[in-house]
Structures are given as C-alpha cells and as structure tokens.
Amino acid sequence: MDPLPPAESAVVRRIVADLKGRPGPLLEVLHAIQAALGFVPEGAVPLVAEGLNLSRAEVHGVVSFYHYFRETPPGRHTIHMCRAEACQSMNQKATEAHA
Numbered sequence: 001m002d003p004l005p006p007a008e009s010a011v012v013r014r015i016v017a018d019l020k021g022r023p024g025p026l027l028e029v030l031h032a033i034q035a036a037l038g039f040v041p042e043g044a045v046p047l048v049a050e051g052l053n054l055s056r057a058e059v060h061g062v063v064s065f066y067h068y069f070r071e072t073p074p075g076r077h078t079i080h081m082c083r084a085e086a087c088q089s090m091n092q093k094a095t096e097a098h099a
Helices: 006-019 026-037 044-052 056-065 092-098
Strands: none
Touching: 006 026, 006 044, 026 044, 026 056, 044 056
16 A cells, blocks of 8 residues: 555545544545545545544445545546436437447
8 A cells, every 4th residue: 555645644634633523424534535635545544544443444445335436546537427227218328338
C-alpha cells in the first residue's frame, strides 16, 4: 500500500476529524474524501480506519462495494449510464454500445 503524500494525508485527517462525531460517519467521510481528492486513494483507508476506530477491512469493504467510489484518479470526463431494468426497457444497450 502506497502512503499518501503529506498534503493528501492532511486532507484525509482533517475530514475524518471534522466528521467523526456524526452518527455512522463512514459513508460521509468517504464522500468528502472523494469530493476533495477526486477519488479515495488506497493510502486513505488506514487513516480513515484509525480515525473512526474501524478495521481496514471494513473501510476497504465499503469503498469496494459501492460503485460510486473510485479507487483511482478519474479521467477528464466521467459518464454514468443507467443499467436498471427501466432503462434497459428503453433500449439502454444500444445507447451503451453507441457510447
């Protein structure tokens, strides 16, 4: 696991400190980290786990479970495509193939 650069580490620690008093803060912390850094770096997992008194496995499990969280820096443009049944009934597959 690559350690975070000092500037990113400071951002993660500040976010955890600001939000850890809220009930069930993990998702809110991860969203704030992604908003600040553009993604949730692997090196942020131990800092979040330590700050929220959770295991690294719990934090990593949440990051990897929710498709919204990115573990790598995003590209210049991000496209979200609906794959729900309602969208599939409206020819979503053709739109996806075209994209």
